Amino acid sequence: MNNRLRLKQAWTIARIELRRAFISKRAFWVYGLALLPAIIFFGHSVAVKFRRERLSAKGLVRPAVMDSIRPGEAVEAVLERLGKPPRDFQWERYRRIRPKGEAAGITAHEIISHRRLTYFDGQREAILNFTDGKLISSQIRRLLSFEEDRRIFAGVFQYFYLRLAVFFGCLGIFMNLFRGEMLDKTLHFWLLAPARREVLLAGKYGAGLIASAVIFAGGALLCFGVLLWTHNPAEVQAYWRSSGMGHVFWYAAAAVLGCIGYGSIFLAAGLLLRNPVIPAAVLLAWEGINNFLPEILQKLSVLYYLQSLCPVPAPVDKSMPAILQLLLAPAAPASRAGAILGLLSVTAFVLWLACLAVRRMQISTVLRRRNLC
Amino acid sequence: MTEPTVIFEEVSKFYGEVLGVNRITLRIPPGITSLAGPNGSGKTTLMNLMTGLIHPDHGSISMRGISSRDPERLMHITGYATQYDAAPRWATGFSFITTGLLLFGYRRPEAEEKAWKALETLGLAEAAHRKMASYSKGMRQRVGLAQAIAHEPELLVLDEPLNGLDPLVRAETIVLFRFWAAQGKHVILSSHVLQEVDAISDRVILIANGMIVAEGKIRDVREEIQERPSKFIVRCREASRVAALLFSEDFITEIRLNEDRQGLLVLAKDRERFSRSIRRIALDGHEIDSVIPADESVDALYEYLIGEGK
Numbered sequence: 001m002n003n004r005l006r007l008k009q010a011w012t013i014a015r016i017e018l019r020r021a022f023i024s025k026r027a028f029w030v031y032g033l034a035l036l037p038a039i040i041f042f043g044h045s046v047a048v049k050f051r052r053e054r055l056s057a058k059g060l061v062r063p064a065v066m067d068s069i070r071p072g073e074a075v076e077a078v079l080e081r082l083g084k085p086p087r088d089f090q091w092e093r094y095r096r097i098r099p100k101g102e103a104a105g106i107t108a109h110e111i112i113s114h115r116r117l118t119y120f121d122g123q124r125e126a127i128l129n130f131t132d133g134k135l136i137s138s139q140i141r142r143l144l145s146f147e148e149d150r151r152i153f154a155g156v157f158q159y160f161y162l163r164l165a166v167f168f169g170c171l172g173i174f175m176n177l178f179r180g181e182m183l184d185k186t187l188h189f190w191l192l193a194p195a196r197r198e199v200l201l202a203g204k205y206g207a208g209l210i211a212s213a214v215i216f217a218g219g220a221l222l223c224f225g226v227l228l229w230t231h232n233p234a235e236v237q238a239y240w241r242s243s244g245m246g247h248v249f250w251y252a253a254a255a256v257l258g259c260i261g262y263g264s265i266f267l268a269a270g271l272l273l274r275n276p277v278i279p280a281a282v283l284l285a286w287e288g289i290n291n292f293l294p295e296i297l298q299k300l301s302v303l304y305y306l307q308s309l310c311p312v313p314a315p316v317d318k319s320m321p322a323i324l325q326l327l328l329a330p331a332a333p334a335s336r337a338g339a340i341l342g343l344l345s346v347t348a349f350v351l352w353l354a355c356l357a358v359r360r361m362q363i364s365t366v367l368r369r370r371n372l373c
Numbered sequence: 374m375t376e377p378t379v380i381f382e383e384v385s386k387f388y389g390e391v392l393g394v395n396r397i398t399l400r401i402p403p404g405i406t407s408l409a410g411p412n413g414s415g416k417t418t419l420m421n422l423m424t425g426l427i428h429p430d431h432g433s434i435s436m437r438g439i440s441s442r443d444p445e446r447l448m449h450i451t452g453y454a455t456q457y458d459a460a461p462r463w464a465t466g467f468s469f470i471t472t473g474l475l476l477f478g479y480r481r482p483e484a485e486e487k488a489w490k491a492l493e494t495l496g497l498a499e500a501a502h503r504k505m506a507s508y509s510k511g512m513r514q515r516v517g518l519a520q521a522i523a524h525e526p527e528l529l530v531l532d533e534p535l536n537g538l539d540p541l542v543r544a545e546t547i548v549l550f551r552f553w554a555a556q557g558k559h560v561i562l563s564s565h566v567l568q569e570v571d572a573i574s575d576r577v578i579l580i581a582n583g584m585i586v587a588e589g590k591i592r593d594v595r596e597e598i599q600e601r602p603s604k605f606i607v608r609c610r611e612a613s614r615v616a617a618l619l620f621s622e623d624f625i626t627e628i629r630l631n632e633d634r635q636g637l638l639v640l641a642k643d644r645e646r647f648s649r650s651i652r653r654i655a656l657d658g659h660e661i662d663s664v665i666p667a668d669e670s671v672d673a674l675y676e677y678l679i680g681e682g683k
Contacts, residue, residue, distance in 0.1 A: 005478045012475045020463060186461045191426055193476045194448035362427040364388065 009195045013203025021173055021211035030172050033165040034219030037156050038226050045230035048144050055120035058086035063121045073135045075115055087118035146231045153227050154312035162258055162306050166216050170262035171280050173212050177204040179270040188363050197358045205267055212259035217252040224248055247311040254309040257343050261302035264347040268354040305343040308333035377437035378402055379559060384432035386418055393418040394583040405554045407570040408563040410580035416563040420530050424453040437528055452521030456532040466516045467501040470523050477524050491523035496542045511537030531562040547573055602626050602640040604667035610660045612637050618654050
């Protein structure tokens with residue numbers, strides 16, 4: 001038996017598994033996880049587009065005039081200088097007051113009037129809050145900031161996509177490569193194939209890897225595409241020429257490497273353990289507390305390497321509790337080459353363990369009678 | 374040149390604390406060999422050990438010179454039709470067998486041709502393109518058998534292979550087994566239907582409680598069976614009278630009268646002479662309602678063969 005035939009066997013096995021990974025009912029929630037950020041970004045883009053159009057249709061103010069607004073200004077002065085706002089919202093609030101002296105014990109009410117004016121200069125939106133005719137607070141922000149959106153994307157990618165979507169997606173795909181066969185009582189079909197157990201493992205892992213990489217790298221690219229879609233084409237082009245291509249590549253690479261790492265772990269877990277919930281919970285907790293661990297242990301985490309590959313550091317909200325900040329903050333990153341090599345080393349080690357397990361794998365007739373295997 | 378043999382050397386297998394098989398030593402030459410034994414005796418365990426689906430805790434197995442721990446080489450020469458009828462959800466009968474053959478390294482046209490041939494042999498050509506999930510238990514059994522024979526293996530291991538086959542396909546399959554055996558191949562099958570074992574096999578291995586209780590050519594076992602008294606339940610109106618008539622025969626070893634005095638339990642050493650006597654008694658005017666053999670199951674044979682040890 002030569003290696004070419006072994007390769008052919010692995011590909012035959014992978015083709016069958018690929019069909020199941022892409023089309024089965026189980027695949028739909030994996031698609032859901034992969035596409036969720038793209039759907040959210042798409043919804044955000046559409047909402048912003050409509051908001052811009054609505055505000056622009058009611059007139060723009062000059063940026064300099066918008067910047068001239070100062071706290072404490074009277075609403076009339078602002079209206080005179082900036083003109084009729086695209087949005088004007090007024091409301092009143094009653095406040096209970098307790099007079100002192102002779103009138104003590106009689107409850108009276110005071111009316112406080114509020115007004116919110118919204119102006120738009122074509123890029124930025126100014127929201128001005130007035131109380132009793134005086135400007136109390138103002139917020140001027142870009143309605144659509146490319147830089148801010150890229151930071152948000154970095155946050156979504158690292159906090160949701162890598163930690164949860166890729167993690168649980170790989171759990172669903174890889175854990176079932178062998179465990180699904182055991183539950184369907186069809187594992188003997190594969191074990192009776194004239195193939196080495198390692199070839200069976202390679203075929204199944206390859207199928208899981210192709211499926212998860214296509215789904216999650218595709219999901220990340222789609223999300224990035226949606227992010228770019230709303231922004232000024234000139235700005236996008238400039239970004240694309242400078243670092244955009246590299247960013248896209250590294251996001252896709254991180255997603256694929258996530259599938260490689262998590263995939264190997266869940267494949268091995270599916271071979272070694274009966275209950276998938278336990279290894280998933282343990283690994284999720286391990287990845288979560290990774291930042292508290294000594295440096296050497298940090299390197300035994302898939303997330304550590306993946307975060308090192310991300311081109312934009314994930315933003316950390318300073319107003320968050322310190323413990324959450326610690327949990328979410330990425331550890332000191334490894335070099336990209338080191339991260340890739342480290343991740344591939346961890347994967348190779350886990351796959352070697354999986355090979356040992358698959359070689360020892362047996363059909364248990366006792367378990368079969370109990371409908372377990 | 375020595376003929377290829379299936380060899381078990383001191384093989385033991387335990388499922389935790391449950392005994393699978395214990396210290397089995399066997400040499401099975403080519404031909405049709407039946408593993409016979411009551412349910413739970415270890416027949417399937419023995420077959421799973423032969424095909425590497427399970428590994429022995431102790432001892433070694435050589436299948437025509439190949440270790441059972443080397444599936445790559447072993448399954449090239451082996452076809453195993455398991456008792457498990459669970460089918461992959463993705464497969465039709467045809468795609469199931471073709472995919473299996475592709476793993477052997479056949480090119481697709483060749484694999485498809487062999488798959489068709491196997492399906493036709495087992496009478497499944499019409500249902501070939503239906504999803505296996507929609508097959509009946511008998512059809513799934515036949516697909517399993519078709520898959521086992523599709524690559525024309527030298528060693529066929531078949532767990533209850535004739536279950537679920539209609540009489541015509543059953544007869545054709547037996548002819549096929551004989552044809553392969555005549556070519557010097559191994560056909561190892563399990564069964565608990567005695568007549569089936571008797572009709573098909575060259576050799577028989579009797580197994581109980583995970584141990585070999587008898588092994589050898591089928592005629593030796595048949596003789597052993599014939600020496601054993603057969604049990605019959607006779608329902609009749611005049612039980613005492615019929616018992617007296619039967620007791621005069623020398624082949625009757627024991628008669629027990631039923632409490633309702635309308636039935637007898639008869640132990641006879643010669644089945645044919647017993648049948649003739651009963652017929653004669655009936656023709657003499659004694660009313661016989663029924664005569665039922667009470668020990669035709671394989672369990673009863675084992676009770677006899679291994680006595681208290683069963």
